[in-house]
Amino acid sequence: MPYNYRTEVLLVKLNFLLGIITLFIVLLCCSGCYSRIELEDSIAAVAHGLDISPDGTQVISSGQFALPPQADEEEAPKFLIRSASGPTFSAAEQVIRASLPRHPVWSKAETYIIGENIARRNIGLFLDRLGRTNAVRETSLLFLAYQSTPEEVMSTRVEPEDNAEAALSKLIRGQEPQTGIYRPVSINEFLYKVSAEGIEPVLPQVKIESLEGKNGLTIDGLAVFRGRQMVGSLNEQESRGYHLANNATRGGLFNITLPDSSRPGGQSKHTLELTSSRASVQPLYSQGQLTMKITIIAEGNLFELDTPQSLIDMAQLSLFEQQGSEALKSDIAACIDRAQAYQSDILGWGQILQGRQPALWESLKADWPAQFAGIAYEIECEYKLRRTYIQGRGIMEE
16 A cells, blocks of 8 residues: 555644543543532531540540531520540541531631640641641630630530530630730741740630620640640730730720829729830840840720829820739730740840841750740830820819
8 A cells, every 4th residue: 555644644643633532531431520519418517526534544635516407496506516536536536427427527617626635645647637628717716725625616506696606716716815925826937936946926815704694715825845745834914924925916905003092002093005116126136145125116095094184284194004014014024034944045036036046046046945935035015095085084083
């Protein structure tokens, strides 16, 4: 058969076209829909709890799942709780799956609650669960169940919210500009601080408290970590100091005390508002001594006064500013002292030192927790009143 160049070209084009068609069919068959779950066959997890049994032999996974709305029953349950234990969290979640008629979708959870048992034992037991699975959103918020378990926290209803996820998210986000004590912590931030040198993470603590005869949830302090373990907690004052010492903050109220001979005990109490604050930290190294200099520039307003006197006198306003500066300085010092007692660099001084004096950091980082505990510090705080709102004569002033 004589050689035909045109026929060979047509055959090549035909083979190429058949290859494209075959590839297209294969892609259609493997389009990723093999793991598709129909909406009516699924149930979304809104909160996820991770803990360990008291004897440390089994991990515990808990989930709060949103129930479909029922139009004919206003008082119908809005969510259900499931909890199971196993050698791994995946194994525990398989047990939960077997107890549900619908497929649980864990990737919908926007709130994760860590048990105090597992936090004090070894957070490495749940770090892989948070960092390596595609069922976890890095933007989800993290909390620690303080003096309780994640299951107990999720079982506590906080009216008017229907579930713990909505309640905790609004609690932590709503109070930040109002009280200036706590701030949200995401999974991404927690994982970064656990793995980075020269800084340690904290978590907001959720506590179950009786409020007007009913159990409710409150944010009560910060859990402090060192390495792979929770080593203690910050109280409210120390938590405010932590908030102030970390870069720029906005919002919050704090109290001061002034001498007043007309009041019982010779003192009057007042509330000041913090509208903005900015923190800077500078490492100073001289004659073998490392000192961290913390500078706070803050502004605010008078919020509530316990005095009938007028505030026209500028000397009186200056006294409010002075006492406000001392109060903020005291909060920051309380936080630093507690962190040094725990040997936990939650303030990130190691990272600051690494960036500004890398040679000094290299000589100290091998034993940084102990080094951090002995660092001297200086605090300079300037609080200025921008608006008084209630300046003038008091209603009860004679």
